[in-house]
Amino acid sequence: MDHSNRIRVLVLGLIQHHDRLFVAEGYDSVKQDKFYRALGGGIEFGETSLDALKREFQEEIQAELTNIHYLGCLENLFVYNGKPGHELIQLYQCDFADPKFHQLEQLTFLEDVGNTPITGLWIDCDRFRSGELQLVPSACLNYLQ
Template structure:
């Protein structure tokens, strides 16, 4: 995976999915985390970003995704586990298959090799009250862009 430590700071190349269904968005968090994010994962070397998203979702929840258009390219500077992180993230619109049993679940569990992930469908009408990272998603998810947007999130946001 493309995640490197440089001068005590971390660089990540991450891909995330915006999965909407009946006025809800799918979010997830690590079992020990107190914030939510959109599902996805880190890209591998020589892997296209959409392929990363398909692989990550198959690994974590055993579901195949239909990848749609690229919505956001985000340069996200933040702190995670007391370390400054410089993250480049592609956010794609995506869909689970129409007959996926996960569309009917409110909450379910996904797995990474070293972590348990909690997935939930959150109502878009209530999304602004959710601790969702990066924070621009609280408004961005209810007003999806027509064209790719470049978003920069600084450490102070």
Template sequence: MTNVLDVPRQQVVKLYGNRLRARVCGLYREGDRLLMVRHRGIGPTDTFWCPPGGGAQFGETATDALKREFIEETGLHVSVGSLLFVNEFLAPPLHALELFFEVEAIGGSLSMGMDPEMDADGQIISEVRLMTFDEIKAYPASEVHTLFARCQSLDDVFRLRGYLN
């Protein structure tokens, strides 16, 4: 019998595991808070916080993919600014090249969205909220995106440049 908590993890591996993915991620800031999405099915504790984003589809530009992902995950319509850095996310069976952009909200309202690629009982988004840097850093390193290990402040996040691995 499958544990209900295993369903999101199985969905993640089925859809994204054992292949290289191109992902787009947006850094959206309101004052001293950064928009974060909590995912299930990733990592050892079934909690993984990261900025909104997801996979680009064939024929879709990175900026169009990021706009779509923000609407799906957060309910916000965004304009995409500068490409800040590229991160290589490698946590087998997941492997992704992530393009991080600065974004600005231009409409919509913040709400918890969904991942349309996931089954209804296998949804991995469990929370969406604006978090201070201290709130993000209070989580164990395994429960937040690796980019935060390189930073001592929210301003540092927006100063990251180049290729991170």
């Protein structure tokens, strides 16, 4: 089945600590450009976005979340590696329950799709606000504190 013309439904968790944002680093090989996005993933049929958020953080980095607040729904139309994409994103603000995550320089984990290694890291929010680094979807910038 061709998934290229489907709308994906995702959940992302914005985690800020001392004006840093915890993000995953991505790379578009066609644009030859790095980008960053909050951690999260697909919402499965019959699963609430809140349950999906908790599951994704548990699966990807074995992290429990706390102080979870729903922010809103974003619609994201984009081109990645030369292919158009369309997402609806349930966006949450949250914190790591375990403060050890605040000390991490970076963390490498495997994404469940294709077992691609992903790097999670803390980045100063001003680097996104200034446009030096690209946060996707860009509407997430509106929710940074």
